Structure formats: C-alpha cells, structure tokens
Amino acid sequence: DGGITQSPKYLFRKEGQNVTLSCEQNLNHDAMYWYRQDPGQGLRLIYYSQIVNDFQKGDIAEGYSVSREKKESFPLTVTSAQKNPTAFYLCASSRTTSETYEQYFGPGTRLTVT
Amino acid sequence: ILNVEQSPQSLHVQEGDSTNFTCSFPSSNFYALHWYRWETAKSPEALFVMTLNGDEKKKGRISATLNTKEGYSYLYIKGSQPEDSATYLCALKTSTDAGNNRKLIWGLGTSLAVNP
Numbered sequence: 001d002g003g004i005t006q007s008p009k010y011l012f013r014k015e016g017q018n019v020t021l022s023c024e025q026n027l028n029h030d031a032m033y034w035y036r037q038d039p040g041q042g043l044r045l046i047y048y049s050q051i052v053n054d055f056q057k058g059d060i061a062e063g064y065s066v067s068r069e070k071k072e073s074f075p076l077t078v079t080s081a082q083k084n085p086t087a088f089y090l091c092a093s094s095r096t097t098s099e100t101y102e103q104y105f106g107p108g109t110r111l112t113v114t
Numbered sequence: 115i116l117n118v119e120q121s122p123q124s125l126h127v128q129e130g131d132s133t134n135f136t137c138s139f140p141s142s143n144f145y146a147l148h149w150y151r152w153e154t155a156k157s158p159e160a161l162f163v164m165t166l167n168g169d170e171k172k173k174g175r176i177s178a179t180l181n182t183k184e185g186y187s188y189l190y191i192k193g194s195q196p197e198d199s200a201t202y203l204c205a206l207k208t209s210t211d212a213g214n215n216r217k218l219i220w221g222l223g224t225s226l227a228v229n230p
Contacts, residue, residue, distance in 0.1 A: 004157070040222070041222070042118070042203075042219075042220035042221055042222050042223075043203075043205075043218075043220040044220075045217060045218075048217070058217070090157075090158070092158075101146060101148070101163060101207060102148060102160035102163050103148075103150075103158075103160065103218070104157075104160070105157040105158045105159070106157055107156070107157050108157070
C-alpha cells in the first residue's frame with residue numbers, strides 16, 4: 001500500500017538534546033512538507049521540499065533543520081535552539097506537478113521535551 | 115497576514131441529521147481551497163480541492179461549494195453518520211504561491227460529533 005510513514009509515534013527527549021523525526025513516502029511524490037500542530041492553532045508549516053536536494057523554510061523554521069537526500073525521505077531535526085519543541089508533528093507529501101495539489105499525510109509524531 | 119476562519123468551532127448532531135459548516139477566507143489572490151477530514155488517531159485525508167468560483171464537488175454524502183468573490187466555502191454532510199465524526203479542515207492556497215505548490219494557509223477546523 002502506498003502512503004506516508006512517520007516514526008516513532010511518541011517521542012520523549014530531555015531539554016537540550018537534538019531529536020530527528022522520520023518521514024518516508026512511497027507515493028513517488030516530489031513535494032514533502034513538515035507541519036506542527038499546537039492546541040488552538042492551525043497547522044503551521046515548518047519546512048517544505050519541492051525536489052530532492054532542495055528545501056525551503058516555512059513560517060516557523062527557527063530551531064528546526066531538514067534534509068532531502070532521497071525522494072522518499074524528509075527527516076526533520078528538532079534542535080536545542082527550538083524554544084517550545086513539545087508539539088504534534090505531521091509530515092505530508094504531494095505531486096508537485098498535479099493540478100489538484102492535495103496533500104497526503106502521515107500519522108504524526110508527538111514529541112514531548114522535558 | 116492572511117487568515118482562514120472556520121465556523122462553527124464544534125458541532126454536535128444526531129445520526130441522520132444533515133449539517134453544514136463554513137470556511138471563510140480573503141477573496142483576493144484566490145487560487146485554490148482544500149477540504150480535509152481528520153479523524154481522531156488517523157491522518158488528515160483530502161476531501162476536495164476547489165479552484166473555480168461556483169465550483170461544487172461531491173463525494174458520497176459530502177459536498178462542498180465555493181464562492182471566491184465573497185470568500186467562502188460551505189461543506190455539507192447529508193444524513194450524518196457516526197463515522198462522519200471528525201475535524202474538518204479547510205486550507206487556502208493563494209495565487210502568490212501558485213506554481214510553487216508550497217504553502218497552504220490552514221483554518222482551525224470544525225469538530226463534528228455525530229451521536230448514534
């Protein structure tokens with residue numbers, strides 16, 4: 001079955017540690033995205049990538065980093081510079097050339113930093 | 115700052131009721147409007163992508179309309195079922211981002227609970 005996988009589902013880290021969230025897709029999509037969800041707020045874009053070896057900052061990129069070395073993979077690193085890292089993180093992908101631009105989402109990772 | 119508003123914030127209906135909710139957005143620079151359904155413990159799932167004023171989309175008992183001139187879209191559910199319980203999100207794509215496929219502006223969602 002085609003889809004997006006994110007791992008792990010729950011992640012706990014101590015403050016000051018970097019942590020990497022995994023996102024893999026087998027939909028052959030060019031574009032991939034990372035969103036963050038916080039209570040009372042809409043989904044906010046952290047980073048996106050339109051093609052391998054290219055990525056752009058979204059609205060809230062500070063304290064995060066990404067890489068896109070393979071089409072299938074778009075890992076997100078939450079660094080110690082991110083002031084409020086505890087949140088629910090969603091990864092998505094879409095066909096860049098599609099007229100519909102609909103996005104396909106993974107199940108999310110809930111990160112708790114104490 | 116562009117804002118996408120959804121109303122109501124939450125809705126409780128009885129099984130069999132028909133219901134609708136609203137997504138409001140700035141009408142300038144409109145390019146596309148997305149609707150997604152997000153069930154608890156699952157991934158958000160695309161319902162519709164609407165691009166033309168007057169567009170009407172339908173998927174089973176769910177349909178949506180679009181008015182880009184006045185800046186709103188309605189989502190209708192006919193004969194609600196318990197499995198329709200979810201948060202329904204809309205997201206706006208503006209023409210300033212068109213062709214880059216990079217950025218949607220998301221509403222907070224309408225949380226629908228359908229009681230059996």
